[in-house]
Amino acid sequence: MTAAPPPVGGSRPRGIQSGGSALREPVRIGLIGAGRIGSAHAGTLARRVPGAELVGVADAVPAAASRLAGQLGVTAFGSPDELITADEVEAVVIAASSEAHCALIVAAAAAGKAIFCEKPMSQTLAEADRALAAAADVPLQVGFNRRFDAGFAAAHEVVASGGVGTPQLLRSLTRDPGLANPGAVPPWTIFTQTLIHDFDTLLWLNPGASVVEVYATADALVAPEYKPAGLLDTAVTVLTFDNGARAIAEASFSATYGYDVRAEVFGSAGMVTVGDQASSSLTHYGPDGRRVTTVRGDVELFRDAYAGEFAEFADAVRAGREPAVTGRDARRALGVALACIESVTTNRPVPL
Amino acid sequence: MTAAPPPVGGSRPRGIQSGGSALREPVRIGLIGAGRIGSAHAGTLARRVPGAELVGVADAVPAAASRLAGQLGVTAFGSPDELITADEVEAVVIAASSEAHCALIVAAAAAGKAIFCEKPMSQTLAEADRALAAAADVPLQVGFNRRFDAGFAAAHEVVASGGVGTPQLLRSLTRDPGLANPGAVPPWTIFTQTLIHDFDTLLWLNPGASVVEVYATADALVAPEYKPAGLLDTAVTVLTFDNGARAIAEASFSATYGYDVRAEVFGSAGMVTVGDQASSSLTHYGPDGRRVTTVRGDVELFRDAYAGEFAEFADAVRAGREPAVTGRDARRALGVALACIESVTTNRPVPL
Amino acid sequence: MTAAPPPVGGSRPRGIQSGGSALREPVRIGLIGAGRIGSAHAGTLARRVPGAELVGVADAVPAAASRLAGQLGVTAFGSPDELITADEVEAVVIAASSEAHCALIVAAAAAGKAIFCEKPMSQTLAEADRALAAAADVPLQVGFNRRFDAGFAAAHEVVASGGVGTPQLLRSLTRDPGLANPGAVPPWTIFTQTLIHDFDTLLWLNPGASVVEVYATADALVAPEYKPAGLLDTAVTVLTFDNGARAIAEASFSATYGYDVRAEVFGSAGMVTVGDQASSSLTHYGPDGRRVTTVRGDVELFRDAYAGEFAEFADAVRAGREPAVTGRDARRALGVALACIESVTTNRPVPL
Amino acid sequence: MTAAPPPVGGSRPRGIQSGGSALREPVRIGLIGAGRIGSAHAGTLARRVPGAELVGVADAVPAAASRLAGQLGVTAFGSPDELITADEVEAVVIAASSEAHCALIVAAAAAGKAIFCEKPMSQTLAEADRALAAAADVPLQVGFNRRFDAGFAAAHEVVASGGVGTPQLLRSLTRDPGLANPGAVPPWTIFTQTLIHDFDTLLWLNPGASVVEVYATADALVAPEYKPAGLLDTAVTVLTFDNGARAIAEASFSATYGYDVRAEVFGSAGMVTVGDQASSSLTHYGPDGRRVTTVRGDVELFRDAYAGEFAEFADAVRAGREPAVTGRDARRALGVALACIESVTTNRPVPL
Structure with missing residues (x-):
């Protein structure tokens, strides 16, 4: 896996479309976290990221997942674990509460899933090291969305x-x-x-x-x-x-x-x-x-920046390369x- | 059919998402015209308009349609007529050369399809009247995209x-x-x-x-x-x-x-x-x-404005209402x- | 007399100071017109134009001249003619009502005075020609102040x-x-x-x-x-x-x-x-x-532009050259x- | 002596003209310091401050004073002390090197002159206290010019x-x-x-x-x-x-x-x-x-801000009030x- 420069430029069009991504199979994404930012991410993933397909959502509170899944017409998983281990989920977007991030990364990595985790990736440096070690062999991107704002x-x-x-x-x-x-x-x-x-x-x-x-x-x-x-x-x-x-x-x-x-x-x-x-x-x-x-x-x-970070994630997953924003950046x-x-x-x- | 105000506001987010559109079936759109603006529209329709699904493209030059369709993974129709009469096409976006607009509107209206036509809708006022008369019973929107720019x-x-x-x-x-x-x-x-x-x-x-x-x-x-x-x-x-x-x-x-x-x-x-x-x-x-x-x-x-005009079109089609920019506006x-x-x-x- | 480029640049400092003007004797100016713009000009001439000295004011209404002269501590002349022919007046600034401009230019030129005239210099082209002919041998500048705005x-x-x-x-x-x-x-x-x-x-x-x-x-x-x-x-x-x-x-x-x-x-x-x-x-x-x-x-x-046009006038008078804005510009x-x-x-x- | 608010507003016209100052006798100012900022101040005082009259300059290097005085047509004093004690000098502007500020303030205050001192007023707090004590009975303003910028x-x-x-x-x-x-x-x-x-x-x-x-x-x-x-x-x-x-x-x-x-x-x-x-x-x-x-x-x-601070100084001197920027501000x-x-x-x- 090698790092690529973020595929964004100084141009007004802030959504990022990787060249041939339309011909590729979209990355099938499961989202964990149905709160404020999770719901926003779900909307973005469902509608605005060509290379991604939102297949389902989960939340520590199953009713929250059900409500959000219903709004978007996708699957509501019974728990984050269920989502992580589901065959149809290829990559996991973690927008749960911060305390849960590290454990979810470890679980998703164990399941071989590509991982996008909201910031902060972890609460402590020890947790960061645990997450980095666990995800050594899967793509791991962290939600520093500003990097994908055109300006x-x-x-x-x-x-x-x-x-x-x-x-x-x-x-x-x-x-x-x-x-x-x-x-x-x-x-x-x-x-x-x-x-x-x-x-x-x-x-x-x-x-x-x-x-x-x-x-x-x-x-x-x-x-x-x-x-x-x-x-x-x-x-x-x-x-x-x-x-x-x-x-x-x-x-x-x-x-x-x-x-x-x-x-x-x-x-x-x-x-x-x-x-x-x-x-x-x-x-x-x-x-x-x-x-x-x-x-x-x-x-x-940051509407377009959110779409941009997920486009980068989908592209990195499909290309089998390291995303532009890594777990090491989060640790730093x-x-x-x-x-x-x-x-x-x-x-x-x-x-x- | 009643006119609705354009569903855009003064906000930075320029893409327009109609409230519940994700639950609706996307409008199945066929695009006529594989030139510069047609290709741009195809990319927009394929990737950036939640309420729309691009099902295929046609062009007076079949090879041009094939090339564009291949890039996007959609059907290449053998001719505009074929596209217009295809069952899977619910609505037609006309981005052919201007001289062809009026005849294509008449044909699409005869086939009962909803119509989005690039500007200018017609070359003469007589043509405009013919198009308006033909499309009296189908949604007809014209491509005055600036109305969908946030500013x-x-x-x-x-x-x-x-x-x-x-x-x-x-x-x-x-x-x-x-x-x-x-x-x-x-x-x-x-x-x-x-x-x-x-x-x-x-x-x-x-x-x-x-x-x-x-x-x-x-x-x-x-x-x-x-x-x-x-x-x-x-x-x-x-x-x-x-x-x-x-x-x-x-x-x-x-x-x-x-x-x-x-x-x-x-x-x-x-x-x-x-x-x-x-x-x-x-x-x-x-x-x-x-x-x-x-x-x-x-x-x-106008990247977001283009997406916005198609979102308005899809929404008007699904809602059975007149689009925000009409054939009468084009005539005027x-x-x-x-x-x-x-x-x-x-x-x-x-x-x- | 040869025309010089206006001595202003694109710099923020909008007042114009000609190089060595401080060593020259300031141009002794009489102002005709004690209305709104005349009063503003009087304040500018009295305080903000290094190369100029306001010696007195006149107005068709003597009381108006007296009031303004009193405020500035300069001479109130009994009439425009008196000012024009006064020995201590070297140059005349005309800010009277537009109808009077041409006759005042003719009179001031006859008295051999340098002339700055507010726009419009004249009401008709015939008047313009009369003013131009009369002022052929004296400096004549017209009040197109925008030329002296830094931008x-x-x-x-x-x-x-x-x-x-x-x-x-x-x-x-x-x-x-x-x-x-x-x-x-x-x-x-x-x-x-x-x-x-x-x-x-x-x-x-x-x-x-x-x-x-x-x-x-x-x-x-x-x-x-x-x-x-x-x-x-x-x-x-x-x-x-x-x-x-x-x-x-x-x-x-x-x-x-x-x-x-x-x-x-x-x-x-x-x-x-x-x-x-x-x-x-x-x-x-x-x-x-x-x-x-x-x-x-x-x-x-245009505070600085007003000061700038008078600085140009004073400089042109002292240098014996044509001002940067001429009567021909006014005619045009x-x-x-x-x-x-x-x-x-x-x-x-x-x-x- | 009471402090007055600085007589500047948010308006573009940045030069400050105190209402009736034209009728007052301008404050006769001697400037100490013929270096870069001293020369700039001399030009400002000579040409752009209605309430002030530059009567002469002095410098630790007499030749520097002579050159500047010659350019502006004012008196060259043989030394700062000579300037400070000259009868025709009513107020002193100190733009000498910073080390000299405190002693010059003390000397000028002893001679009963109003004082404008460039920043920094002093090198140490002890010096600041000495200057403040010495100038307790004369107007003392410090050169914090930004306060007089319109913005x-x-x-x-x-x-x-x-x-x-x-x-x-x-x-x-x-x-x-x-x-x-x-x-x-x-x-x-x-x-x-x-x-x-x-x-x-x-x-x-x-x-x-x-x-x-x-x-x-x-x-x-x-x-x-x-x-x-x-x-x-x-x-x-x-x-x-x-x-x-x-x-x-x-x-x-x-x-x-x-x-x-x-x-x-x-x-x-x-x-x-x-x-x-x-x-x-x-x-x-x-x-x-x-x-x-x-x-x-x-x-x-800060061209207009420099003129503004001197206009404030002249106005404070004439009004017998404390300037808007004081020695206490400098100490702070x-x-x-x-x-x-x-x-x-x-x-x-x-x-x-």
């Missing part, structure tokens, strides 16, 4: 081809539009679930470099009443790389203006910026000036996240 | 809901990136094939108003050596509406910077502008300033185009 | 240096934020006072080309009740040039979103666009999206405006 | 009026276009000369809040060969405020694309961004996409810079 992919291409020279200052940020249920947010979520995207982005946009030290600071500014319970809703981190570059990652759970994901790479020969919240090309002018409507959620912002981003948590705990920079 | 759709929503007050000055333009084969361009193409899009846009963005007079001027500035053969590659037209609004439509066949389609509606209470050539959200900064890459073709710019835009041609010929404003 | 000047530079190839399609527009007193607007004002700016812009941005035909249409859409009295508040014109280029100029008196002046030149090798209504670099994001505040008036939008733009009026009257294209 | 001023207005709610995440950055002479850059310059602007900006955009802790990391990435000599050309800092907000300030000495200064304030109710590198409103479209030219230096970017920003230096030295967060 982010174009930024990567420019950086990787030397268009900004040597990266020196990088920035990646995530601002989620809302914190619906602060009481339900596990401690450190902002690092392990949110900023983990930014860490992957920053590593990907500083190709070949490794993080040698992190500093992180975080607080509960949106919902301070939940701070005693461990909620951190605002965070800033600084990563120092072995090539000298410094990168900032920041996140907040309370953007009133929508879902905001941006990145910037400044280097010795130029800069790229990427990320735009505009919901369309419309500008509306009136007595209060000119106005552009902004996107409201990840599914809206997790390592940064865990070091950041330690930095917040100790209020010190933490070497990696 | 244009949002502009329409703002205008239709009074967001700019009464339209007073409108503009729509098309700048095609190249004129590959000037000798092959039939006379008046810039009006009947290109600006017809802009005329539909302007009529749609000035809801309820009718054109009462047009003025047009045109020239061969890109390829002047072909002017004697009737080529006009640059045109400007002014439409006067019965509500007093004036609209400008302009077109050129030689945009060196890509494919450029924009519109603007200025009214008593504000303005909307729409259309953006950026190929992604990437901005690249260097010694020569900051730069944004531009899209290069209609298929790239053609009337403006023909009056513009007369204006160029006579160098006078022409009343409608 | 417009940069556009001209790009076009003049071949950056867009041969111009093929041009556009210039003016949208004024309000029509305070429709009853006071003389007939044809939209052509002779407003669009005359756009005509100059279009001629300047299509260097070396001449207008050979115009088509114009106009209406009273903002204040239709004043149409019987001759008010036209909305106009669209199409100019055909001898190099084949077509240009659109449009104007409205009712932009709710501020003062909007833009231009576009599309040519065989590219395009430039210019004009931005943003009042600063601030973008404000909130629940209704992102918003930019817009400028509200010409004095705000007026010719286009008058042909447009004829086109509206006859509803025909009018050759020049 | 930054508008951002402050929005934030101060609650337009983004409570600030939670802030960012300010400075990217200088070049490092002409790395060997001549004193150690820690990036903090005391460059980022000190950003620290003032961040304090000003988080009104009422104080910095309680800083973390900083810095390196020599542009000119690593000068690192042994103490050069740091790239820095990232994180400030934690007592209201919980986190702010990032970053700087680099090597922007290939021009001079880049931006800020962002994200809060509980929205966000503002400010800063634009475009040199004019021109966009140029060609085969490589669309392009905007960028500004190349601070004097170009210096405190942050010194803590950052300690953080780099110790590789620890440093409490204030």
